[in-house]
Amino acid sequence: MKRLKRPTLAGTAQAGHTVIHVLVVIAVAIAGGLLGWLTLVTRNPLDCVYPGAEALPDPPLFLLGVVSFFAGHILGRLVPEERTRATPRSRKWSRLAMVSVFLVASAVFFFEAVGTAEIAVGGPGGAKLEPITYYVRCAILHDKAQISGGLFTWGAIAITFFIAGHWFWGDRPVIRPRTT
C-alpha cells in the first residue's frame, strides 16, 4: 500500500503560492476585461470636467498605496517561497523581458515628450496630445464620477503597490530547495 506523504509547512507554503499565482491571472483578466467594457459603454467625459465631482486631490489614495506596499512585504515574510535554480533558458527569457521593459518605457517616454510639447495632432485648432498625467488623472475622475465610484482606482493602486512591496523590499526569507 502506498504511503501518503505528510504535508510539510514548506510544501503547504509553496502550494499556497502557486494558488495565489493562478488566482492573480484570473483576477487581472476579469478586472481588465470588465473595465475596458465599462469604458466602452459609459458616457464620455467632456474635457475631464465633472460638475460637483471634486475627486482629486485624494490623500486616502496615497495612504492606500503605503498600506498595500507594507502588506505586500508582510505576505512575503509570512509565506516564504521555495528558491529554485534558474536554467540558462530561463536567464535568456529574463534578459529578453528586461529589454522589452526598456522598449516599452522608451515608447512611454516618447509619448510623454510629445504630450508635454503640446503638439497638435489634427493641425491648427485640432485635438492635441496631453502628458500622461492628464490621462491618468482624467481616468481617476471618470472612474469616480461614472464607472465604479473609484473602485477600479483603489484596486489598481492596491495591486500595484502590493506587488512593489512584495518584489522590491527584498529581505524576505526563502525556503531552500528540496534535495529529493
Added chain:
Amino acid sequence: MDTYAVGMAAVVWFVTFIAVFVTGIDAISAIRHRPTVSQQIGEWAYRNPWLARGVVGVLFTLLAHFVLNPLHP
C-alpha cells in the same frame, strides 16, 4: 467621430493583455518549479537594495503626483 471610448478601451485591454501575459508566465513558472518573475526580481532587489529603493521612490513619487496634485486634472 468621437473615438475616446474606443481608444481608452483599447488601451485598457492592451495593458490587461501585458499584465495577463506576465502573471501567466509567473503562474506557469510556479507550477513547473522554475524561478518565477517574482523570485527573479526579488533576488535582483536583494542584490541591489539602493536601485530597488530608487524604483520604489519613483513609484511613490508618481502616485503622489497623480493623486495629491491639486491642479485640474
